[in-house]
Amino acid sequence: MAEDPDSARLLARLAAIVGERNVLTDPAEQARYLEEWRGLYHGLTPAVIRPATADEVAAVLKVASETRTPVVPQSGNTGLVGGQVPDESGHELVVSLDRLDRIRAIDVEGGTMTVEAGTVLQRVQEAAEEAGLFFPLSLGSQGSCRIGGNISSNAGGTGVLSYGNTRSLVLGLEVALPSGELWNGLRALHKDNSGYDLKQLFIGAEGTLGIVTAAVLKLFAKPRGRSVAFVGLSAPRQALGLFQLARERTGSLLTGFELIGRTGLEFAVRHLPGARDPLAEAHSWYVLLEISSGRSEADAQELMEAVLSAAFQDGLLADATIASSGEQQAAFWELRHGLSEVQKHEGASVKHDVSVAVHLIPEFIERALAAVTATVPGCRPVPFGHMGDGNIHFNISQPVGAAPGGFMARAGALNDAVHGIIADLGGSIAAEHGIGRSKRELLRRVRAPLELDLMRRVKAAIDPLGIMNPGRVI
C-alpha cells in the first residue's frame, strides 16, 4: 500500500500524530491485529495506528475524515462477530486502543473510576478491588478484552443478573467523533436529565458512530461473602422453577444463574486442565448458582442452603453441591467460563447468541434441540448461558467423526432453524455479542424496515461520511 502516493501521504500525516513507530505497516507487526482469535476473520490494512491519548485518537479521525479513509476501531480483539477486524480490501485503517490504557482516576468516596478505553477488563476489576470496591462486569475473555470494546459492544457476561449490562455500568463517556472532535461527556452523575443522554448512542454502537476513548464507570460495594453451588437437574423447566424460587427468596443477592447442558460439562471436564465434574452422578442439565451477601460469607451460605433445600423439597433439583472454599468457587466458575473455548477441541461448531423472555427459555431449548438434531442428525448441541437474563448460547458441535467441512456446509440451515424459533418467540438473534460483520445480513432480515431506517438515520446524523467501521451493524 505504501507505494501508492496517496497512501504514503496519509501514513505520513498519521505518523506526525502518533509517531512513526506507532504506524504499523510491517505484516509481522500487523498480524495480531488482523486476525480474529478463532481464525474466522482475516483482514488487510494499510496500517495499524496506535494512538496513546484521546487527543491523538481524535486527530487520527480528523485525518481519516478529510481523506475519506474508513476506520476500524480495535480494542482487545476478542469480539465474536468480526466487528474489530478490517476487511480484505486493504483500505480500512485499524485504530488500536491498546496504548490508551491509563486508569485516570478512582474516586473511592464517590464510587467511580475514570478509565481509558484500552484498559484490560481484568485490570479494571483489580483496580476496583484494590480500592476496596467492586466492578461487576465479568466475561470469559476478561484477561484480554479491553473496556472500550466492552462498552462499544454493551457487553453482558455473568454479572448482568444483579448489576445489568455494561450500559448500566457507565456514568459518562469520552468519545472521538468521526469529525475529529473529542466529546467530553465524562460526568460522574447518577442522575442527569439535561438534554438527550448522548452516551447511550455510543454504548453498543460497535464503533460505527465514533471511538470511545474513556469512561466513568460505576463501582459497587464489594459483597462480603459469596456462595456458589453446582446443581444437577433433569430439564430446563426445572431450572426455570429453581430460578424463580431463588430470585423470589434472594432478590438482587442472586448474582449468578447459569444453565449448562451435559454435553458442555463433558467437554469442559475433558479439555480444561484439572477440571472435574462437581457431582457424583451424571445429570442432563446443570445450574451454577451464585448468591452474594453484603453481610458475610456465612450469610450467603445460609441463604444458599435455604434456597437449595426449598428447591429440593419442591422437586426442582436432583443433586447439588456448595463450594466449600474460594478455590472451589473459582473452579465451578472456570467450568462455566471455559465452555465456549473447549468446543474447539471437538471439531467444527456453529454458535448462536440468542435471547428470549426468561420464562420462554425451556420452550426455546426444547424446540431448538429438536430442530437442530433434525437438521443435522448426530450433531451435538451445547446450549449454555445466562438463563437468568434469558440469554442462551445455543452452540452446536459437529457429529463425532464427521467431516468439519460437511458440517459447516449445514451452518446456514442450522442458523435458520434456531433463528426461526427465536423470531417466533419474539427474541433476539444477537443478545450480547453484537452484530459486527457476521450478523449484518441477518439483522436486515429480522428487524423491521422502519427500525433499520431509524438506525441508518442515526448513523448518518453522527457519521455523515460513513467512515466509522463501515459494513458493520447497519
Place this chain on the structure above:
Amino acid sequence: MAEDPDSARLLARLAAIVGERNVLTDPAEQARYLEEWRGLYHGLTPAVIRPATADEVAAVLKVASETRTPVVPQSGNTGLVGGQVPDESGHELVVSLDRLDRIRAIDVEGGTMTVEAGTVLQRVQEAAEEAGLFFPLSLGSQGSCRIGGNISSNAGGTGVLSYGNTRSLVLGLEVALPSGELWNGLRALHKDNSGYDLKQLFIGAEGTLGIVTAAVLKLFAKPRGRSVAFVGLSAPRQALGLFQLARERTGSLLTGFELIGRTGLEFAVRHLPGARDPLAEAHSWYVLLEISSGRSEADAQELMEAVLSAAFQDGLLADATIASSGEQQAAFWELRHGLSEVQKHEGASVKHDVSVAVHLIPEFIERALAAVTATVPGCRPVPFGHMGDGNIHFNISQPVGAAPGGFMARAGALNDAVHGIIADLGGSIAAEHGIGRSKRELLRRVRAPLELDLMRRVKAAIDPLGIMNPGRVI
C-alpha cells in the same frame, strides 16, 4: 381558531381519526390541559386531541406532519419544566394520552408488564402488586402522573438508589414517530444487542422525537419486609457518612436515603394535614432511611438497627426513630413526598433540581446555602432530596413577610448562584425534571456547543420537520 379554513380542515381530519368528541375546542374542556399545575405556564391550542389507541396517535402525527402542525404530547400534565403545555401562539396541537390507558398484559413468570402511555403510575404500581410483584418507580405525583410522561422524562423519584432511573426499568417501547409511522419495539428482553438500542433515543427525550404510546416495564420481586427510620443529625457531612456506612452494610437493600433540612420539615409539619415531627427535639438536618429485605420484616428491622447503632457509635447521628407500623412508615414518607407542595403555603419560591457526584453533596449544600443567603438575605432555603443519587432539590422560599414579586425578581440571581456552583462541581442543572421550556436557554449556556450540536443532529434525524414539541429541550 376554527374559523380559519385551514384550521377547520385540520380539525376535521383529526376528528375523522379520533372522533368529534375527542377533539376538544371548547375553552372550558381545554382548560385542564392548558394550565400547568403550579400555574407557571398557560397556553393556547386549536384543539386538544385525545386518541384512544397507538394507531390513532400515529395517524394524528401523520396529519400533523403533512400540515406542518406543531404537536405537544401531554401525559399526566404534572411536569415541572413546562414541556407538556402548549405555548401562547395558539398554533400547537395538544395530543393527550389520557385515553390510552390500558394495561395490555402482565407476565408474572417473565416479570414484565406491557402498559399504555396514559396509564397513571399508581395504577401501574397497584397492578404489579396485585400480580404479586413490584414496580419500584415512586414519585410525589404518582396519583396523577402517567407512565408515558415518566418514560419521556426519564423520571427519577425515590426508588432510584436501588432500582435506577426510569430508563433502567424499560425493556421495550412502542413509539409513534413524527412521520406517522408506529414503531413496535415492545420487546421483553433483558439482553438485546441486535443493532442500535433505539428505545434509548426516546426515553428522556421529553416528546421531542416522537410519542411513546406503550412500554414493556420490568417488574421485581416484592420485598418481604421494610424498615423506615427518621434520623436527626447536624450536617450534610454526617449524612454522607451515614449513607456510606448504610450502603456498605446493606448494598442494594438500601432502598431510600432522603436528606431533609429543618425548614422543610417545619413546613411539612405546619401544612400537611395530620403531620407531626417524628423526633422529640429539633435537628438541623434529617435523613429518611429505608432498608428492604427479601426475607422478612424482622430481617429489615434487624439490619436497620445494626446500621443505626453503628452510625450512632461513629457519631454520624444525633437521634433516630424506626417506624413501628406500616402506617408510620407511610407517614414518614408522606413528610418527604409533601415537601415540594407545602412550599406554596409559604409564599413564592425558586426551585432547583440539581445533581453532583454523591460525595460532593455536603460541599454543594454548604456553598449554595452561603451563596443564596448572600444573594437574598432572609430567604429560606429548603434543600431536600435523593442524597444517595447525588440529587438535591435546592429550593428557596421567600423571606417571611416579603413581597412575592420582589423575591421573584431575584430568581435569576439565585439561579445563577446555584448553577454556578453546580458547574464548578461538574454537576447537572436538570437532574430529574428535565429541560422542557423553562431550562432550554440554561441548557445552551451550560452544555458544550459540540453536545448541543449532537443533540440537534439527533433531533433532525428523527424529526426532520421539527413538529415534535418544538422549543423544548433543544
